[in-house]
Amino acid sequence: MEIKKTQHSKLDTIDPNNSPFGVNISDHMLICEYENGQWGKPVIMPYGGMNYSPALMAIHYGQAIFEGMKAYKDKNNDVFLFRPEKNFERFNKSAERLAMPPITKEIFLEGLYALIDLDRDWVPTKEGSSLYIRPTMFASEEMFSARISNKYTFAIMTSPANSYYDKPLKIKIENHYTRAVSGGVGFTKCAGNYGASFYPTLLANQQGFDQIIWTDSQEHKYFEESGTMNVMVRIGDIIYTPPVSNTILNGVTRDSLINVARHNKIEVREERISVDSIVNAYQQGTLKEIFGCGTAVVVNRYSHVGYNDNIMELPTLKDEESYAVLLKKQLVGIQTNELDDPFGWRIKI
Amino acid sequence: MEIKKTQHSKLDTIDPNNSPFGVNISDHMLICEYENGQWGKPVIMPYGGMNYSPALMAIHYGQAIFEGMKAYKDKNNDVFLFRPEKNFERFNKSAERLAMPPITKEIFLEGLYALIDLDRDWVPTKEGSSLYIRPTMFASEEMFSARISNKYTFAIMTSPANSYYDKPLKIKIENHYTRAVSGGVGFTKCAGNYGASFYPTLLANQQGFDQIIWTDSQEHKYFEESGTMNVMVRIGDIIYTPPVSNTILNGVTRDSLINVARHNKIEVREERISVDSIVNAYQQGTLKEIFGCGTAVVVNRYSHVGYNDNIMELPTLKDEESYAVLLKKQLVGIQTNELDDPFGWRIKI
Numbered sequence: 297m298e299i300k301k302t303q304h305s306k307l308d309t310i311d312p313n314n315s316p317f318g319v320n321i322s323d324h325m326l327i328c329e330y331e332n333g334q335w336g337k338p339v340i341m342p343y344g345g346m347n348y349s350p351a352l353m354a355i356h357y358g359q360a361i362f363e364g365m366k367a368y369k370d371k372n373n374d375v376f377l378f379r380p381e382k383n384f385e386r387f388n389k390s391a392e393r394l395a396m397p398p399i400t401k402e403i404f405l406e407g408l409y410a411l412i413d414l415d416r417d418w419v420p421t422k423e424g425s426s427l428y429i430r431p432t433m434f435a436s437e438e439m440f441s442a443r444i445s446n447k448y449t450f451a452i453m454t455s456p457a458n459s460y461y462d463k464p465l466k467i468k469i470e471n472h473y474t475r476a477v478s479g480g481v482g483f484t485k486c487a488g489n490y491g492a493s494f495y496p497t498l499l500a501n502q503q504g505f506d507q508i509i510w511t512d513s514q515e516h517k518y519f520e521e522s523g524t525m526n527v528m529v530r531i532g533d534i535i536y537t538p539p540v541s542n543t544i545l546n547g548v549t550r551d552s553l554i555n556v557a558r559h560n561k562i563e564v565r566e567e568r569i570s571v572d573s574i575v576n577a578y579q580q581g582t583l584k585e586i587f588g589c590g591t592a593v594v595v596n597r598y599s600h601v602g603y604n605d606n607i608m609e610l611p612t613l614k615d616e617e618s619y620a621v622l623l624k625k626q627l628v629g630i631q632t633n634e635l636d637d638p639f640g641w642r643i644k645i
Numbered sequence: 646m647e648i649k650k651t652q653h654s655k656l657d658t659i660d661p662n663n664s665p666f667g668v669n670i671s672d673h674m675l676i677c678e679y680e681n682g683q684w685g686k687p688v689i690m691p692y693g694g695m696n697y698s699p700a701l702m703a704i705h706y707g708q709a710i711f712e713g714m715k716a717y718k719d720k721n722n723d724v725f726l727f728r729p730e731k732n733f734e735r736f737n738k739s740a741e742r743l744a745m746p747p748i749t750k751e752i753f754l755e756g757l758y759a760l761i762d763l764d765r766d767w768v769p770t771k772e773g774s775s776l777y778i779r780p781t782m783f784a785s786e787e788m789f790s791a792r793i794s795n796k797y798t799f800a801i802m803t804s805p806a807n808s809y810y811d812k813p814l815k816i817k818i819e820n821h822y823t824r825a826v827s828g829g830v831g832f833t834k835c836a837g838n839y840g841a842s843f844y845p846t847l848l849a850n851q852q853g854f855d856q857i858i859w860t861d862s863q864e865h866k867y868f869e870e871s872g873t874m875n876v877m878v879r880i881g882d883i884i885y886t887p888p889v890s891n892t893i894l895n896g897v898t899r900d901s902l903i904n905v906a907r908h909n910k911i912e913v914r915e916e917r918i919s920v921d922s923i924v925n926a927y928q929q930g931t932l933k934e935i936f937g938c939g940t941a942v943v944v945n946r947y948s949h950v951g952y953n954d955n956i957m958e959l960p961t962l963k964d965e966e967s968y969a970v971l972l973k974k975q976l977v978g979i980q981t982n983e984l985d986d987p988f989g990w991r992i993k994i
Contacts, residue, residue, distance in 0.1 A: 343698065395840075486837065490705070491836075492742075
């Protein structure tokens, strides 16, 4: 791997501990180009422009995927990654569905480790902060024929990130727009899934909601995801979450929270959640919590759930009563080396 | 509008009459940037790289749309566009669904006219050739937060194009993968729709088919589109085509062919086409033609249609018996100023 270091670190002007999510991109990026059926040599270089023209095929035909992961610093300034192999595996599942070449484990993981090591001063230390990591792959041929690209760029960029959201959200159960359909690309982290969700979310915002709970495409009767996160529901003392499928992302945070919950002897059921069952539980007073989970936000609690013209107001639990708070605390504790890691998830860089 | 002309025309080395579809991009492009809630001044400049980084939001979140249109040269070397207002209108419909700002008619159409006028030497003269025109708009902010971009680039690029396909295709009726779903973005020309279709098409290719006929997401029982085109079916002497919907693109070629057909007293019915009705017509010997239609290819006939493990072989009509051939000839005749234009579709540049 070649490393070209920047001569002008932006750390003179940017404070990683005071950096809103995703805005300030760290000094270096990893770039690896695919051409003639093979990946070239990965290069770490100063982050910046790449001379792509507006004919870049990723822009026209959407062969573009990404991952989201984080690096954390503990009190000794040691830097840790969290389950990066899960992101590597999912990245290649996305690639396959988008007819893109798989990246090698060597380029993805060793590139990642080298990049984080080089830019370790960008990992913030403030509580709740982390270095957000964005691996991406996109079609980089420049032409107009609607076909599979012959060239791709794999890139890893990073950005210091404060907490993503900070208050319980009002969320709307979507019964018109659709995020994903069986036989589609809903289970991948491809670019098209996100742009397609912005307009329905904007409409929800105009109705006073912060986010959407996506439902199935056939009947809009079953929970799928919430915003860009997986969704979990606590009824009584059981957590329910929809099983992963070809319309639901196999979230690393989702899987980790399930494991942490079970480690705490909390029952988790991976089953379809009908809107009717939520309304019933609400009416019976057993609906205790609904929360989203994902890498960027970790866990986000919901306070109000809109459905048709009704609003269900969820109970305001004390922190010590909330599974969302408990699970988040334990997961972040593992990620930041504050707590033991019985699962072997942490990787020291 | 500012115009910066190239000092080095590529026409020294590229022959527009000998240029495969979409590969060679003409000397100039139009660029207009959106920021702070408004479009800036459009600039025509030499086609080339734009210094985008791999953090370009279009690559990550798929806010990216395009149009496809063509310019034609007649025997007097006059240059014509075909119904450009239709593309302008559809472009803004795509933009709205992708939560992108509308482009003004002035920037889109006057920019288009000025660009085609400047690069008129790029319009090929060979029969069946044209200058393919690619307007596009994409999110051009560079950051990682999964939200609506605040910056956009509108671009128009062009490329000389020989005929896209040249032989009748073998096509497969898709009954597993899905292109579009109600409440989704199927009716738009957004990037994500295309990348999502490549893998299912690749699988069809591996089974010996050239393209896919997409069916509805609920039951896979009704025709929707074929490949990246609208689809038309001739049973007896009636043409059937699915009505446009929120899963089917409102094709300019589709609409034009319907008008040309009706002008020829051919009956056209815009109704849902079930796979069962196709199989029945095939068994009764009344299934005469199936063809795709779109700007890039105009009309493409299908010779074989695969469904489950069966292949339906369509009759080999003589050119003078084929509606597909008749309609294509008349449409291209109008586009290239070989025939009268009773519809007022042609615009001279």
